[in-house]
Amino acid sequence: MSLVESPLLSIRNFYKKYGDGCLFCTTDSESENPYMDGNRCLECGTVWACRNLNFDLYQGEILGIVGESGSGKSTLVKSLFFNEEPTYGEMYLASYRDGEQNVFDCSHQTKRYLQNHELGMVDQNPYHGLRMDYSSGGNIAEKLIAADYSHVGQMVERAEELLEKVEIPVARMNEPPRKFSGGMQQRVQISKALANRPPLLLLGEITTGLDLSVQARVLDLIRTIQQELKVSMIVISHDLGVIRMLTDRTLVLNQGRIVENGLTDQIMEDPQHAYTQLLVHSLL
Amino acid sequence: MKTAQEHNQSYNYAFLDEPSKREIRRKTLKAVAIPGYQVPFASRELPIARGWGTGGLQLTLSLIGDDDCVKVIDQGSDDSVNAVSIRNLVQETTNVSVTTQTEAATIIQSRHRIPEVPLTPEQVLVLQVPKPEPLRNVESSEKRTRIQHGEKNYNAMWLELYEDIVKWDHALFDADYPVMVHGRYLMAPSPIPRWDTPKLHQSSFLTLLGAGREKKIYAVPPYTDVEPLQFDDYPFQVESFNSKACTRCGSTDVFLEENTDETNGEVHYQCSDTAYCNKVLDEKGGR
Numbered sequence: 001m002s003l004v005e006s007p008l009l010s011i012r013n014f015y016k017k018y019g020d021g022c023l024f025c026t027t028d029s030e031s032e033n034p035y036m037d038g039n040r041c042l043e044c045g046t047v048w049a050c051r052n053l054n055f056d057l058y059q060g061e062i063l064g065i066v067g068e069s070g071s072g073k074s075t076l077v078k079s080l081f082f083n084e085e086p087t088y089g090e091m092y093l094a095s096y097r098d099g100e101q102n103v104f105d106c107s108h109q110t111k112r113y114l115q116n117h118e119l120g121m122v123d124q125n126p127y128h129g130l131r132m133d134y135s136s137g138g139n140i141a142e143k144l145i146a147a148d149y150s151h152v153g154q155m156v157e158r159a160e161e162l163l164e165k166v167e168i169p170v171a172r173m174n175e176p177p178r179k180f181s182g183g184m185q186q187r188v189q190i191s192k193a194l195a196n197r198p199p200l201l202l203l204g205e206i207t208t209g210l211d212l213s214v215q216a217r218v219l220d221l222i223r224t225i226q227q228e229l230k231v232s233m234i235v236i237s238h239d240l241g242v243i244r245m246l247t248d249r250t251l252v253l254n255q256g257r258i259v260e261n262g263l264t265d266q267i268m269e270d271p272q273h274a275y276t277q278l279l280v281h282s283l284l
Numbered sequence: 285m286k287t288a289q290e291h292n293q294s295y296n297y298a299f300l301d302e303p304s305k306r307e308i309r310r311k312t313l314k315a316v317a318i319p320g321y322q323v324p325f326a327s328r329e330l331p332i333a334r335g336w337g338t339g340g341l342q343l344t345l346s347l348i349g350d351d352d353c354v355k356v357i358d359q360g361s362d363d364s365v366n367a368v369s370i371r372n373l374v375q376e377t378t379n380v381s382v383t384t385q386t387e388a389a390t391i392i393q394s395r396h397r398i399p400e401v402p403l404t405p406e407q408v409l410v411l412q413v414p415k416p417e418p419l420r421n422v423e424s425s426e427k428r429t430r431i432q433h434g435e436k437n438y439n440a441m442w443l444e445l446y447e448d449i450v451k452w453d454h455a456l457f458d459a460d461y462p463v464m465v466h467g468r469y470l471m472a473p474s475p476i477p478r479w480d481t482p483k484l485h486q487s488s489f490l491t492l493l494g495a496g497r498e499k500k501i502y503a504v505p506p507y508t509d510v511e512p513l514q515f516d517d518y519p520f521q522v523e524s525f526n527s528k529a530c531t532r533c534g535s536t537d538v539f540l541e542e543n544t545d546e547t548n549g550e551v552h553y554q555c556s557d558t559a560y561c562n563k564v565l566d567e568k569g570g571r
Binding site for chain 1: 431437449
């Protein structure tokens, strides 16, 4: 037995730019580049949303990614779900070819397969993650269909089981999410993401726009699910409270770079980087 | 190939000019090579309006030669105005023989039916298609449907089917029932009734589908799998006529049309495929 655990997900040299890039901004040096204003190139206007991100995620772990608006969190999570193409970078999934194939290099068809079978995503905005005109049960079934379920009875059963778990009355299963409150929509999204028991769940700013009591219930739900199912998660948030409550380990992003990386408790108690200190001290 | 002069006509053989026919044949070959994939083509102007069978007509005209015998049917009937007009146009521009008998034809252009008599490997079925994109009802953007085909991402269509079953306990897709072609492309088989859909599966004949208005050609080559979308516990079903029989020829194992007698309100059934109905009557000596 190996004592060294291999990661479920590895990201290496991940870059994402919006714009063409030019000679002035494509240099890799970490030192101050006089042609860059933060992560924006003054010469060509290219925004480097993510710059040289490297991290691993282990089985059953919850990784927090924190940073202010524009720090590259959403770009990263979109790329991990294959909704955006990275500029460069490598992504390895332990479940796909023993983690030896860079899945960013795979065909769209393979990426779609991985998205359907290995990943679950909860979007910041339920309007992006759900089909508002289809029934809630149907939204969950969509994920099941994508993961090769082909028995209506089984899918209905699974949808009922999931809705019960997220405390949505099964009687309302055939109603479209449009008729639900924001918190309920978010819970439908969570049950959809979990439907086929994917090993990795991506949660993007899931508590945005929810009031505090609803936030607490959604967070509670995620913790319960994590304890029961041992699913690995990446939680994106600008809210340190959410990060502190949910995560074991945290990356702090600023202007597209990881500025600090460590145990969540440690980062909260003893932030090293100036930006993290600012974040922690501005926590209410 | 006879020239226009030999036919003493002011237009080219089979109406379309040779380069146009060549383009359509080339696109047809591509369609045959990638079963179920919609190949874009430059739909030509014809003496009939787009949406009235121009896709099928262009396929027929590009395929036709002097040895061919053409049959044109419109919803099973050889005698409807549209079928007659298309048949006349083909005959006038090529002088090929025409027929109403399914067995005698080499090219059968059809609007929304596949003949009841099983076709043979020597015959080509040309179907007229109003809406070639099976995903259009669930995704309005052509750009996105192309990506979905590329990724073999047909979740939206399956979801539609799931919702129908949950709400109504059966699929609401009726004619033009979506099918998977050889496990790869989702295809609209043109608005043929569900009754005809299984005839495309592992068929011995070539089926070409043409959409003139939407400018797409696609094909089902012989011996290709064509499977309707279905869930394990809700299998695909063809129309049931509850053992009603055709009032003319007495057939029961055919696709029937329901007609209401306007004078006395009586409902009676008749073969949709008129050539088949006549054939059965002839065999019984009833005509």
